[in-house]
Amino acid sequence: MKLHGFFRSSASYRLRIALALKGIAAEQVAVHISRPGGGDQFQPGFRKLNPQLLVPVLEDDGHAFVQSLAILEYWEETHPTPPILPEGAAARARVRGLALMIACEMHPLNNLRVLNYLTGTLGASEDAKLAWYRHWVKLGFDALEPMLANSAETGIFCQGDAPTIADICLVPQVFNAKRFDCPLGDYPTIMRIYETCEKLPAFAAAHPSRQPDAA
Amino acid sequence: MKLHGFFRSSASYRLRIALALKGIAAEQVAVHISRPGGGDQFQPGFRKLNPQLLVPVLEDDGHAFVQSLAILEYWEETHPTPPILPEGAAARARVRGLALMIACEMHPLNNLRVLNYLTGTLGASEDAKLAWYRHWVKLGFDALEPMLANSAETGIFCQGDAPTIADICLVPQVFNAKRFDCPLGDYPTIMRIYETCEKLPAFAAAHPSRQPDAA
Numbered sequence: 001m002k003l004h005g006f007f008r009s010s011a012s013y014r015l016r017i018a019l020a021l022k023g024i025a026a027e028q029v030a031v032h033i034s035r036p037g038g039g040d041q042f043q044p045g046f047r048k049l050n051p052q053l054l055v056p057v058l059e060d061d062g063h064a065f066v067q068s069l070a071i072l073e074y075w076e077e078t079h080p081t082p083p084i085l086p087e088g089a090a091a092r093a094r095v096r097g098l099a100l101m102i103a104c105e106m107h108p109l110n111n112l113r114v115l116n117y118l119t120g121t122l123g124a125s126e127d128a129k130l131a132w133y134r135h136w137v138k139l140g141f142d143a144l145e146p147m148l149a150n151s152a153e154t155g156i157f158c159q160g161d162a163p164t165i166a167d168i169c170l171v172p173q174v175f176n177a178k179r180f181d182c183p184l185g186d187y188p189t190i191m192r193i194y195e196t197c198e199k200l201p202a203f204a205a206a207h208p209s210r211q212p213d214a215a
Numbered sequence: 216m217k218l219h220g221f222f223r224s225s226a227s228y229r230l231r232i233a234l235a236l237k238g239i240a241a242e243q244v245a246v247h248i249s250r251p252g253g254g255d256q257f258q259p260g261f262r263k264l265n266p267q268l269l270v271p272v273l274e275d276d277g278h279a280f281v282q283s284l285a286i287l288e289y290w291e292e293t294h295p296t297p298p299i300l301p302e303g304a305a306a307r308a309r310v311r312g313l314a315l316m317i318a319c320e321m322h323p324l325n326n327l328r329v330l331n332y333l334t335g336t337l338g339a340s341e342d343a344k345l346a347w348y349r350h351w352v353k354l355g356f357d358a359l360e361p362m363l364a365n366s367a368e369t370g371i372f373c374q375g376d377a378p379t380i381a382d383i384c385l386v387p388q389v390f391n392a393k394r395f396d397c398p399l400g401d402y403p404t405i406m407r408i409y410e411t412c413e414k415l416p417a418f419a420a421a422h423p424s425r426q427p428d429a430a
Contacts, residue, residue: 052354052355054320063308066315069311070308077307089289092292094278097281099285101267101281103319104284108324122339122347128337143265
């Protein structure tokens with residue numbers, strides 16, 4: 001099993017957490033996506049692996065799987081212990097919903113190629129780019145905070161007392177929000193869960209600063 | 216079961232297709248999200264249902280579920296026949312990957328609130344907004360087309376000969392691409408699958424033009 005990723009990529013970070021939680025061994029290949037003048041994702045070899053030119057990609061058993069949430073579900077099916085989805089259809093739907101709120105509505109808007117389009121094609125200033133970034137983080141966390149704070153299903157983690165794909169998406173999103181100095185004071189529940197996760201060895205081992213390709 | 220949606224919303228359209236494919240009965244509630252001066256999603260009642268202020272929302276069994284892909288998985292678990300995911304972890308990962316390529320990397324960038332931010336806050340022209348829209352459709356379909364065309368797993372539909380969540384995401388994305396006059400001539404496989412789906416009663420019944428709230 002070979003995981004192509006980048007230390008600072010949110011979606012790669014999610015997969016590193018899951019690998020560590022589940023104790024799955026995978027060779028990790030660094031794809032430097034923000035190299036000045038064009039990242040490694042534009043090389044022909046990578047283009048063949050993932051025509052969408054995004055990390056992460058998982059090579060396993062002759063397949064090249066894309067999209068981090070699809071890969072998390074793949075591992076949940078092939079390596080079910082410990083689980084990263086709860087039992088029960090309703091609880092699973094809540095957890096997937098929380099994960100997708102981050103993976104669909106926050107992260108893609110603040111992806112590197114989107115920020116590059118803003119400043120390049122649209123000629124947005126650095127300040128306008130930062131405001132854009134913080135706007136989508138704020139909208140997302142403004143919704144996540146009450147959904148976590150007001151639900152009896154929230155426990156030590158987003159759902160009960162074991163980490164799930166919701167926490168796996170939350171932690172990299174908070175990491176990135178901190179990197180862009182987004183105000184986080186209004187999100188006590190998000191930050192409590194983030195800090196709880198950070199204390200777990202699996203989350204700590206997956207941190208961007210601890211990856212071999214960290215600059 | 217009560218589904219809150221909007222006739223033209225891609226994510227609502229996905230869920231209508233799945234309801235029809237699976238033969239699930241649900242009351243449909245129209246949430247007019249593009250009303251001049253502020254859509255129905257900003258009303259207090261809806262904000263309580265989904266603090267993210269997005270459609271669709273599924274009310275079922277005392278829960279309010281958000282995010283269309285989470286709801287598709289929920290129905291797959293609670294109403295497994297006919298399935299909208301294939302058998303086998305690798306095939307399921309491929310299908311989820313294709314669906315997420317649309318749901319994460321294409322659709323959120325061209326969402327109403329993003330387009331409003333471009334023209335409002337960033338002062339982008341209508342032409343620049345259209346170019347933005349077409350850019351992300353092109354990037355997404357440029358990747359999807361070879362992934363579908365070059366895979367032996369592609370059949371009549373995205374995966375084999377039965378519709379899955381990949382087709383359920385693909386059809387509304389093509390519908391929207393057509394609405395914004397995106398060039399589609401370079402995507403023969405995508406268009407073949409789209410046209411095959413359109414002939415199925417479940418996809419036809421879910422079409423935006425056939426919903427009671429269509430203007």
